[in-house]
Amino acid sequence: MNIVLDTGGLIGIERDDQRIAALSMIDVRVTGLPEAKAAGELLAASSTRDAVDALVALVAVPGDQVLTSDPEDLRTLVGARTIPVTVVSI
Numbered sequence: 114m115n116i117v118l119d120t121g122g123l124i125g126i127e128r129d130d131q132r133i134a135a136l137s138m139i140d141v142r143v144t145g146l147p148e149a150k151a152a153g154e155l156l157a158a159s160s161t162r163d164a165v166d167a168l169v170a171l172v173a174v175p176g177d178q179v180l181t182s183d184p185e186d187l188r189t190l191v192g193a194r195t196i197p198v199t200v201v202s203i
Contacts, residue, residue, distance in 0.1 A: 114176045119169045121182025121203055142172050159193035161186050173198045 116136060118125075144152075152167035161167070163186055170190035173179050175197050181187045184202040191198045 114178065115174065117169055117173045117177050117179045117198075119179065119181040119183065119187065120165060122180040124182075125180070125203055144168055144172075155190060155193060159189050161189055166190055170194060170198075 148168060148171060149164075151171055152164055155167045155170060156162060156164065159167075163183070166181075166183060166186050167190055169179060169181070170187060171194075173191060173194075173196065178199045178201050179187050179191065180201050180203050182203055184200050187200045191200065
């Protein structure tokens with residue numbers, strides 16, 4: 114299981130939020146044009162607008178937890194992918 118952070122999760126690390134800052138390892142995933150195109154397709158499929166949220170939803174794999182300050186949009190996006198991911202509001 115991975116923990117995937119959106120912008121709110123990263124801000125939590127910066128603010129030393131103990132729910133997030135206690136993570137022992139962070140793996141930064143680089144995105145490029147193919148991921149950007151896939152994010153656009155996911156936005157269209159889910160009728161949402163946030164490109165960063167779409168990229169976060171795309172890097173999540175089954176069993177992951179997504180920590181987010183925008184749980185509704187992330188639930189919509191991972192739901193459009195039909196993968197079992199837990200979205201956690203922070």
